[in-house]
Amino acid sequence: xxxxxxxxxxxxxxxxxxxxxxxxxxxxxxxxxxxxxxxxxxxxxxxxxxxxxxxxxxxxxxxxxxxxxxxxxxxxxxxxxxxxxxxxxxxxxxxxxxxxxxxxxxxxxxxxxxxxxxxxxxxxxxxxxxxxxxxxxxxxxxxxxxxxxxxxxxxxxxxxxxxxxxxxxxxxxxxxxxxxxxxxxxxxxxxxxxxxxxxxxxxxxxxxxxxxxxxxxxxxxxxxxxxxxxxxxxxxxxxxxxxxxxxxxxxxxxxxxxxxxxxxxxxxxxxxxxxxxxxxxxxxxxxxxxxxxxxxxxxxxxxxxxxxxxxxxxxxxxxxxxxxxxxxxxxxxxxxxxxxxxxxxxxxxxxxxxxxxxxxxxxxxxxxxxxxxxxxxxxxxxxxxxxxxxxxxxxxxxxxxxxxxxxxxxxxxxxxxxxxxxxxxxxxxxxxx
Numbered sequence: 001x002x003x004x005x006x007x008x009x010x011x012x013x014x015x016x017x018x019x020x021x022x023x024x025x026x027x028x029x030x031x032x033x034x035x036x037x038x039x040x041x042x043x044x045x046x047x048x049x050x051x052x053x054x055x056x057x058x059x060x061x062x063x064x065x066x067x068x069x070x071x072x073x074x075x076x077x078x079x080x081x082x083x084x085x086x087x088x089x090x091x092x093x094x095x096x097x098x099x100x101x102x103x104x105x106x107x108x109x110x111x112x113x114x115x116x117x118x119x120x121x122x123x124x125x126x127x128x129x130x131x132x133x134x135x136x137x138x139x140x141x142x143x144x145x146x147x148x149x150x151x152x153x154x155x156x157x158x159x160x161x162x163x164x165x166x167x168x169x170x171x172x173x174x175x176x177x178x179x180x181x182x183x184x185x186x187x188x189x190x191x192x193x194x195x196x197x198x199x200x201x202x203x204x205x206x207x208x209x210x211x212x213x214x215x216x217x218x219x220x221x222x223x224x225x226x227x228x229x230x231x232x233x234x235x236x237x238x239x240x241x242x243x244x245x246x247x248x249x250x251x252x253x254x255x256x257x258x259x260x261x262x263x264x265x266x267x268x269x270x271x272x273x274x275x276x277x278x279x280x281x282x283x284x285x286x287x288x289x290x291x292x293x294x295x296x297x298x299x300x301x302x303x304x305x306x307x308x309x310x311x312x313x314x315x316x317x318x319x320x321x322x323x324x325x326x327x328x329x330x331x332x333x334x335x336x337x338x339x340x341x342x343x344x345x346x347x348x349x350x351x352x353x354x355x356x357x358x359x360x361x362x363x364x365x366x367x368x369x370x371x372x373x374x375x376x377x378x379x380x381x382x383x384x385x386x387x388x389x390x391x392x393x394x395x396x397x398x399x400x401x402x403x404x405x406x407x408x409x410x411x412x413x414x415x416x417x418x419x420x421x422x423x424x425x426x427x428x429x430x431x432x433x
Contacts, residue, residue, distance in 0.1 A: 007053065013108045014048045014100060016159060019152040020121035023128030023145060025092070030138065032088045036079050037141075040089065043075055044096040051100030061101070068097035114160050121156065125149040361408045363423045368405055 018025065025044070029037040050071065055064050072093035080086035102111055125145065132138040132145055279293055358366055404419060 007056070010052050010103050011049050012155075014052065014103055015045060016117065016152075016155055017099065017112055018045060018048070018096075019148060019155065020117045021124065022148050022152070023124045023131075026141060026145060027128070027131075027138075028088060028092065030141065032085045033079055033081065035081075040079055043079060044093060047071060047075060047093055047097045048100040048103070051097045052104045055101045055104035064101055065098070068101060069094055072097055109163070114156065114163050117156060118160075121152055125152070360419060360423065363427070364404050364408045367423065367426055 025041060026037070029040045033040045047068075051064070051068050054067060055061075058064050072090050075093040076086045076089035080089050099111075128145055129142065129149070132142040279289070404422070
């Protein structure tokens with residue numbers, strides 16, 4: 001039962017990634033296999049699910065990759081109609097199959113974090129909707145794109161909520177289970193929020209529905225009361241005449257200058273409110289955006305104070321100049337971003353290290369890197385940390401690893417055979433987390 005639940009969770013994770021890139025996949029399907037669009041998209045998801053199940057049963061990765069290539073070629077031959085359809089179906093099919101293999105081997109947060117899904121998914125649907133509205137051949141699929149986009153946002157809300165609960169629990173275990181009451185409370189909050197958004201966006205429709213419902217109930221009640229009243233014919237309601245027809249001479253004129261100015265001011269205020277709302281949502285999801293917004297606000301506030309303050313510098317007899325140091329280093333920030341993107345690309349496309357094929361000294365360094373990666377995920381990592389500090393704040397169980405790490409780095413003798421069992425036990429603990 002647990003294995004089935006794990007497979008189902010992996011299928012949902014793969015489906016979420018496909019939904020993030022759905023506008024691109026839909027456009028490729030329309031351009032290559034126009035008549036079999038839905039069959040082509042469904043086939044990609046089926047390939048991903050099949051390779052997840054095959055990889056979970058088979059341990060030899062090269063054989064699984066050969067099977068993935070054969071299934072991708074068979075998929076292209078089954079659905080293709082020309083050379084372009086054959087090639088595109090084979091390439092995209094193999095990519096979907098390979099992602100299924102990766103999902104069976106690695107956790108989703110290491111392959112494609114939720115913030116990257118937000119980064120690529122939402123702009124993709126935004127620009128995709130404009131593209132599908134501009135070309136006549138793509139207009140019939142615009143409704144499908146909108147529906148899938150709403151589904152993607154709903155799924156990502158629950159995924160992000162679960163990731164935040166996992167992070168706030170301060171648990172190192174990726175399979176940590178949050179309490180059922182906490183999950184129910186968060187899911188209920190998300191559902192109520194989504195329903196409130198639907199009510200606000202469709203307020204006129206709901207208002208019309210409530211009006212006609214109440215009106216029908218009142219008419220039914222009045223008809224029921226009239227059955228027991230006198231036999232007098234019911235009074236017919238006089239149609240209400242439009243009040244504007246009783247005022248001749250009124251002509252529709254152009255809006256005044258004041259109305260035009262107020263309209264422009266309203267548009268500017270609306271754009272500012274939208275930008276503030278987007279920044280507020282991003283700051284709730286990402287800490288880095290929160291810091292950037294705070295720095296930008298402080299920068300604007302300091303600039304305004306300098307503009308409206310008369311004495312910017314105070315003159316003294318010693319001709320001392322108060323110099324302010326800029327705490328934001330553009331070069332370090334760019335270097336950090338380059339290293340972060342490099343690590344993400346290696347996590348997405350890199351091959352998983354085979355622990356059993358490493359030497360004893362390489363196993364010690366590999367285990368140290370795994371523990372350091374856990375600290376980065378918990379926001380406890382600092383670049384100034386030494387190896388002893390990293391192992392000290394993680395757990396006390398890694399004292400033996402610290403001793404062997406010092407021996408590998410500073411000692412001249414190699415590790416003995418007796419250390420293999422200790423390294424294997426440490427690796428089993430890290431792998432079971």
